[in-house]
Amino acid sequence: MPKVRLLWQGATYEVEAQPTEPLYAAIQRIGLPAGETILTARTDGTIHELSAPIGExxxxxxxxxxxxxxxxxFWHSSAHLLAEAILTFWPQAKLTIGPPIEQGFYYDIDFRGDAPSPEDFPKIEAKILELAAQPEFFVRKKVSKAEALAYYQARQNPYKIELIEELPPEEITFYESGNFVDLCKGPHLxxxxxxxxxxxxxxAGAYWRxxxxxxxxxxxxxxxxxxxALLEEYLRLQAEAERRDHRLLGKQLDLFSFHEEGPGFPxxxxxxxxxxxxxxxxLRQKLLRNGYEEIKTPIILTQTLWERSGHYENYRENMYFTMIDEQPYAIKPMNCPGSTIIYRTQLRSYRDLPLRLFEFxxxxxxxxxxxxxxxxxVRAFTQDDAHIYCTPEQIQEEIAALLQLVEQVYAAFGFTEKEVYLSTRPERYIGSLELWAQAEGALQAALQVAGLPYTLNPGEGAFYGPKIDFVVRDSLRRKWQLGTIQLDFSMPARFGLTYVGADGKHHTPVMIHRAILGSFERFVGILLEHTAGDLPLWLAPxxxxxxxxxxKFLAYAxxxxxxxxxRGLRAALDASNERLNKKIWAAEQExxxxxxxMGAKEAAARTVAIRNRLERTQAENVPLETAIAQLMQAVQPPA
RNA sequence: GCCAUCGUAGCUCAGUGGUAGAGCACUUCCUUGGUAAGGAAGAGGUCGCCGGUUCAAUCCCGGCCGAUGGCUCCA
Structure with missing residues (x-):
């Protein structure tokens, strides 16, 4: 009898099994929880249902x-239970598609004018649990195209019929569970x-296809x-996310607002x-310490510049235009063309490179x-943008330095968990294959030297160069894409940028576009949700x-x-005619x-009583000079 | 941009076919109070904007503007 190996929770099991018997039988034979905590299996990179025959x-x-x-x-099968439950209450409903998604699942349904409302949710949920408890077995059935069509013609479902018409006739499968049948390719529990x-x-409303x-x-x-328990944990996180909504915190903390007079403009x-x-x-100080120089370029530039950069051709729908002295101008959607103009103001030598110019x-x-x-x-935002001009040979070193910088910047905000994505040459690209190979190799090498695990996105790079993206997870483990590093082989050539090499000849530099926070506006939003508004001292307004x-003690205060x-500290005084309790309450809200x-004791002894909100500590009778010195120390930003 | 829902005082919200209310915030007064909301009085709104229906519209209808959720996850 042939043997199969089963890997489960770090252990390896060997069990004799026939190719024709379902996988769950083999799993159960050695006492593992098939169909309980074991939900499905993977072999050769594909999902193998527990009920499918073991095969080869x-x-x-x-x-x-x-x-x-x-x-x-799990969620795919749950979508079937949802559909089955809905059909028991809305028998006229026509099912279309019902896939799993990143957080749960959905089913798109044509309710023929009688859609459910949120009041119906509890009974749908109850029905699903009732069906699930039976339990229902998901049985895969191969059907002929004629059978499949006949089934849905009888049920007058034009959507499924449309789907079937487009499927290869030999690959049509139904899944049966309980009394429910659905056209589905699986896999299922x-x-x-x-x-x-x-x-x-x-x-939500959604259109067919x-x-x-x-x-x-x-x-x-x-x-x-x-x-x-897992559902409750999920709901708790949802409620917590709602509580941390940066739009509410922005209002509560009086940081920013939005108005009809400028939708999307904070x-x-x-x-x-x-x-x-x-x-x-x-960030400015940090960049200046790291070999960058700051520049500032105009917000409005001639349309011809954007034609040259390619933005007019490829990005026009996202741009605003205006006229000055009857000449067409555009409001910049990116900073790179402006940066190249500054590059061009001098004849650059290879000795000047890498040239790192940042612009907020x-x-x-x-x-x-x-x-x-x-x-x-938003429709207007401030990027922590920079453009690094360098030689192809310098790419790896520059990327390595950038990876370090990115790491430090994220750590300063407590974003310690991050994911890195490397996107490589797409089908449509410019530049030589040789240059691409060198650049991709340099990015990869820099990531490896830095010991950063990364996910490869083959073919997902921009047409003008490969890129690295950074995604951090916040305190609720939600993902946010922040930084990006993009190599650009196109723009330096388009703008005729050159440098004089050691050989005395002109060469085209490589341009690295890079942002670490992305945009300050968006980053503030993320930071507010990450910290629930409890900003670190060095950032607190x-x-x-x-x-x-x-x-009586106002004068001392x-x-x-x-x-x-x-001393440059951001201090506020509550001079209102209220009791201490009320003042503390108000400060807590902020x-x-x-x-x-500060009261009689403090005014007399020139001390203060310190209440620390985040650390929930209190200190009495701290001499004023000591308190100020401590505070000066505590508000120091990270390195 | 498209679909759904929503738009009432600075904020959070209640309410009605007969020109509107609460709490907080604000102003004044009383209180001078030691670690999470002291008390009283007052002021504040062309009920998002434009049009229509009606004797009468904040409410019903239409358009516009804005906000919220969703809209490329394809059996």
């Missing part, structure tokens, strides 16, 4: 909830037993879990500017009205708030206030990290 494969990696493939299959918690999340000329369907979103309030400036000052450049982009979202998607116990301001309470 000899090694199976068994996958549970922790594996993305495990959840994928062996049975529905592990589905123990489910939530219908919401409804994503085309607005097609009928409008109702998309029902859902998510399911193998335990109630208005920064005084406290928001303090934060934004602290961020920019810090304000760019405007016409985003579709429907996608604007707080600071995350108000670092310390002075709370006199009564207005004002004196201290001036001392703090003179999320002020440090409060100094």
């Amino acid at each position: 494969a000899t090694t199976f990696e068994l996958l549970g909830w922790e594996a993305p493939e495990g959840r994928w299959v 062996w049975h529905s037993g592990p589905v123990r918690a489910v939530k219908v999340l919401g409804l 994503g085309d607005s000329r097609n009928p409008q369907l109702t998309r029902v979103y859902g998510i399911s879990f193998p335990s109630q 208005f920064w309030h005084p406290k928001g500017m303090r934060l934004l400036n602290a961020l920019q000052d810090w 450049g304000l760019v405007h982009r016409h985003e579709l009205s429907g996608v604007l979202t707080g600071l995350f998607r 108000i670092q310390v708030k002075l709370l006199p116990v009564s207005d 004002e004196e201290v206030w001036h001392l703090l301001k003179a 999320k002020v990290p440090i409060m100094w309470v």
Whole structure:
């Protein structure tokens, strides 16, 4: 009898098995939890259902909830349960497609004018759990095209018929579970037993095949879990994310606002500017220490410049245009063309390279009205942009230095968990194959030297060069793409940039576009959600708030206030005629990290009582000079 | 841009075919209070904008503007 190897939770099992028997039988024979915590399997890089015959494969990696493939299959089967539940209440509904997604699943359904509403969600959820508990076995059935068509013609479902018409006739499969049958290629769970918690999340309009000329369907979103505890954890995270919404925090902390007078264009309030400036000052100093020079280029430049750069051809829909003295101009959507103009102001030698020019450049982009979202998607933003001009040989060293810089910058905000993506030459590209090979090799080598694990995205690079993208995870483990490093073989040539090499001849430099935070506006939004508004001292708009116990001590408080301001500390004074409790409460609402309470004792002894919000500590009778020195120390930004 | 929902005081929200309310914030007064909201009074809105229906519209209808969620995850 042939043997197969099973890998499960770090252990390897060998078991005798017939090629014709289903995988779950072999798994069960050695006492492993097939169909319970084991959800599916992988062999040769493809998912192998537990109910499928073992076949010729000899090694199976068994996958549970922790594996993305495990959840994928879990949610795919859950989508079938959702559809089955819905058909029991809305028998007239026509199913279309119901795939798993990154967080759950959905099913697009034509309800024929009688769609469910959120009040119906509980009964749908209850029905799904009832079906799941039976449990239902997912049985794969190969059917002929004629059978398949007949089935859906009888059910008057034009969508499924359309799908079937486009499928290769020999590859049509149905999945049966309970009384439910669905056209589906799988893969699925062996049975529905592990589905123990489910939530219908919401409804959305979606067009058949994503085309607005097609009928409008109702998309029902859902998510399911193998335990109630996991569902509750998910709901807790959702609620937490809602609580941390940067749009609410921006209002609560009085940082920025949006108005009809400028949709998608943020208005920064005084406290928001303090934060934004602290961020920019810090990064500016860091870049200057790292071999960069700062530049600033105009916001409005002639249209001919953008024609030359290629933006007019490729990016026009996102650009704003204007006329000056009857000449067409454009508002810059990117900073690179301006940077190249500064490069060209001198004859550059290879000795000048690499030349690192950074610009906190304000760019405007016409985003579709429907996608604007707080600071995350705006129509005007400030990039922490830089362009590095170097020789092809210098690429690797420059990238290595950049990787270090990126690491340091992210660490300064507590973004310690990051993912790196390397995108390589696409089908449509410019530049020589040799240059591409050298550049991709340099990026790869730099990543390897830095010991950074990365995901390869073959063919996903820009047409003008390969790139590295950085994605960080915030405190709720949500992903945010921040930085990007893009090699550019196109623009230096388009703008005729050259440098004189050691051989005395002119050469074309390579241009590295790079942003670390991406945009300051978006980054502030991410930082607010990451920290729930509890910004670190070095960024806090108000670092310390002075709370006199009564207005008898206002004079002392004002004196201290001036001392703090003179030292460049961001201090505020609560001079209101309120009780201490109220002042503390108000400062808490503002999320002020440090409060100094001062009353009779303090005024007499020239001390302060320090309340630290984040550390939840209090210190009494701290001499003023000591307190100031401590504070000066504490507000120091990271290196 | 498309679909759905929403738009009432600075903020969060309640409400009605007969020209509008609460809490917080704001102003004034009382209180001078020691670690998360002291008390009282007052002021504040052409109910997003434009048009229509009606004796009468914040409410019903249409258009526009804005916000929110979704819209390339294809059995």
